[in-house]
Amino acid sequence: MDTLQSKTSFEEWTEQKSNGRFTNWLKAIHQEKWESVINHRFTNELGEESLDKDTFSQYLVQDYAFVDQLVKLIGHAIGTAPSLEDRIPLVNFLGQVTSEENTYFQRSFEALDIPEKDQTDPQLLPATKKFQQLMAEAGRSLNYANIITVFIVAEWSYLSWASRISERSYSKFYFGEWVSLHANPEFRSFVDWLRNQLDQIGPTLSTERQQEISELFEQSLDCEQAFFDSAYL
Numbered sequence: 001m002d003t004l005q006s007k008t009s010f011e012e013w014t015e016q017k018s019n020g021r022f023t024n025w026l027k028a029i030h031q032e033k034w035e036s037v038i039n040h041r042f043t044n045e046l047g048e049e050s051l052d053k054d055t056f057s058q059y060l061v062q063d064y065a066f067v068d069q070l071v072k073l074i075g076h077a078i079g080t081a082p083s084l085e086d087r088i089p090l091v092n093f094l095g096q097v098t099s100e101e102n103t104y105f106q107r108s109f110e111a112l113d114i115p116e117k118d119q120t121d122p123q124l125l126p127a128t129k130k131f132q133q134l135m136a137e138a139g140r141s142l143n144y145a146n147i148i149t150v151f152i153v154a155e156w157s158y159l160s161w162a163s164r165i166s167e168r169s170y171s172k173f174y175f176g177e178w179v180s181l182h183a184n185p186e187f188r189s190f191v192d193w194l195r196n197q198l199d200q201i202g203p204t205l206s207t208e209r210q211q212e213i214s215e216l217f218e219q220s221l222d223c224e225q226a227f228f229d230s231a232y233l
């Protein structure tokens with residue numbers, strides 16, 4: 001992949017591509033940060049099942065608080081989506097996150113002996129708070145493009161690293177299911193649908209707004225990176 005300047009506009013980039021998706025432009029201009037997130041040490045150790053149990057426990061506790069804020073963001077996406085047709089996949093996805101994904105956390109907390117207090121009212125790390133703030137801000141903007149940009153980074157990056165390490169079998173269910181939750185055909189098609197939403201809106205925006213979306217994409221990647229980093233603190 002050729003390295004692109006983060007200043008390369010969508011217009012310039014797309015002129016050289018046939019059928020260049022807006023979300024591929026976002027990924028291309030933030031390639032370095034993207035690669036760093038999806039090849040993070042945390043994901044590599046998870047893939048080798050060599051991840052320390054305490055490291056994973058701390059991550060899961062923080063992630064449960066993250067997911068709560070993400071559920072609120074999906075609520076904002078549902079409210080700001082342009083039509084009922086666009087709302088339906090979001091509603092269905094919300095249903096999954098609050099059912100299958102929620103029970104995964106409950107079972108894992110039990111298996112990992114996570115104290116009750118950490119499950120319901122954990123001490124949040126700075127990286128978790130910062131990510132929550134970014135999501136809350138995107139929600140408050142009531143702007144569908146902003147909202148789904150943050151959402152896309154969260155989902156697409158997880159699909160990417162999980163797909164890379166999903167071939168092997170895992171002996172611990174809390175490792176194996178954390179991978180398979182993010183590497184399955186339904187999730188893949190939802191991420192593709194979500195990207196398509198932004199692929200349609202992106203090219204209609206002004207250059208300034210496209211740049212703002214790019215900055216938000218980058219901030220979200222920074223938050224993902226810091227979130228993984230902080231599992232090792």
Ligand SMILES: Cc1ncc(C[n+]2csc(CCO)c2C)c(N)n1
Binds near residue numbers: 066154155
């Ligand atoms: C920091 C952080 N970023 C992204 C995700 C990914 N994610 C959050 S909810 C959800 C829906 C279905 O699993 C997905 C993919 C995460 N868990 N933690």
